[in-house]
Amino acid sequence: MAYVPVPKDLTKIKTKVMLNLTKRQLISFGSGALLGVPLFFLAKPHMSVSTAALLMVLSMLPFFLLAMYERNGQPLEKILYQLLQSRFIRPKKRPYRTDNFYAAVERQTNLDKEVKAIVQPENHPKKTQPRGKKSH
Template identity: 70%
Template sequence: MAYVPVPKDLTRIKTKVMFNLTKRQLICFGSGALIGVPLFFLLKGPVGTSAAALCMVLVMLPFFLLAMYEKNGQPLEKIVGNIVKVCFVRPRQRPYRTNNFYAVLARQDRLDKEVYRIVSPKKKALPRREKADRGRHRKGEPNR
């Protein structure tokens, strides 16, 4: 009886389309061939066969890397995008900030008190002088 090894992690299995290649690999290899082969035939006459072959390989290499390279389940374009974000887009130093729940509660309490103070009916306060005089001085006379 023949045994077939079955991988434990089935999420890493990719569907093969043709020639035991995935759809992504077929697209990348095909686009590399569409650019590299005509370049070879254009450069073969002026620079020679070996230089044209070297140029063709250098032009097709990024397409092969996009098709085959994968690290931690991420393809090359995602890895390059993350590197660009880290090096150029985002700031170098990111300050550590926390969401302090107690500061939020204190701020909300302060805002609630302010709203209550604005909305609640105000008592009419007497003028300060009349309240402080208590009738000891006559109105209109200067203090001595």
């Protein structure tokens, strides 16, 4: 009987599209090849073959990293985005603040009392008209 290993965590399984590569890997490798191969052939007449090949490899390296590198289930561009956010965009000091529910209720109660005092002052009694008389 054939034995097939089944991983315990099924979220790490990725659908392979072609040549045992995922769609993301195929797009990244294809983009790298579209940039690197013509660069090699354009640079070869002007420099040595080994230098042109090194230039091609260096130009294709970022695409390879985008295709293959993954940390904690996140691809490289998400990691770089979070790094840029934390280093340059978000504030460096992030003080810890709590929102105490009871303090919020107390603030709301005080505001309600203040509004009630403005709308209906306590030192002025309500003006009522005597019964039976109608105002003209």
